[in-house]
Amino acid sequence: MSKVLIIGAGGVGTVVAHKCAINSEVFSSILLASRTKSKCDKIAADIKEMHGVDIQTAGVDADNVPELVTLIKSFGPKMVINVALPYQDLTIMDACLETGVHYLDTANYEPKDVAKFEYSWQWAYQDRFKEAGLMALLGCGFDPGVTQVFTSYANKHYFDEMHYLDIIDCNAGDHGKAFATNFNPEINIREITQPGRFWENGEWKEIPAMSIHKPIDYPNIGERESYVLYHEELESLVKNFPTLKRARFWMTFGQAYITHLQVLQNVGMTSIEPIKFQGMDVVPLEFLKAVLPPPDSLGENYTGQTSIGCQIKGIKDGKEQTYYVWNNCSHSEAYKEVRSQAVSYTTGVPAMIGAMLMLTNEEWMKPGVYNCEELNPDPFMEKLNTHGLPWNEQIGGALPHEY
16 A cells, blocks of 8 residues: 555546556555645545545645655655646656655656757666656557557567557547547647657658548547547667567547648647737747636546557568457446546546556566556556556457558
């Protein structure tokens, strides 16, 4: 039994707090902290009402290392689950090192003043965490996170060499809003408006944003227009599985979403460059975030489901092998269980599972900085089935996505 500090009280933080409370035999004491303590208090009240578990709450500025250190020392957790903003990864990692606690996050670091995300900043902490006898697990959501576990599981059980990987992510849900993002609008829009990239024949190929797209057939959903984006797990997957000749990430967007986004781009509302407004510096994207519906407000009455999986082609015993592994998740069922929509649910549940394995499974606790595919996938895959994200697999045969 272990104390855990969760930092972040948005949609994903809500799911992580609920799921940790449900599994109180592992997470004996929970502190939920955010810049806005009232958001934590609301989540705590829901958890008490729904699951009969008391959790503690606190206010903290995750950009402030001394403030984080004070909070960590006062609570004394075994580990920190960081579901705050990616801008805050390094300050929280610094605080963990200073206080001697383990670390887990769901998205890699990116600087606030440039839309660029990569693992180099966090991989640079490898020696410091190893020397301190601490573990940092990076990107333990769904994508990144489960998609890497899926790939590792496929490599372990079904391939001698993996050659082609396509990660496909579909949200076929309907929240009834004209335009809204399913996770932090600022991070979401920065991610999809930068140039796309994919790995092919030993190098990165860069393409204009959203320029490669095609319909992909998703289980129990049907065809949805899917776009090639750059996504962070590709960076670690091609590093850890060097036989990959090509690796791509696809995500669905409806036409209404694309149209809204194009208009917002055309009028400058997606820019991260400050402009002067009535004598003040205003970042257009931050203002847009403030007027869009918060992702944690979308859960109620959200219908439909998500489908996220990995389609892989390679060689097994000298013969061509194909493999498809995926999870479908219902928005309405997620809301019933943890008061959140499926996009937050599919990120928050793996974060809880990663933390659970770090605390209870020797294979998943070792000093240093790791991505999910570097650890034994089997116990993680087992826990997905028992904690709300059951997966399906298709071994051999034609893949829904054409190579």
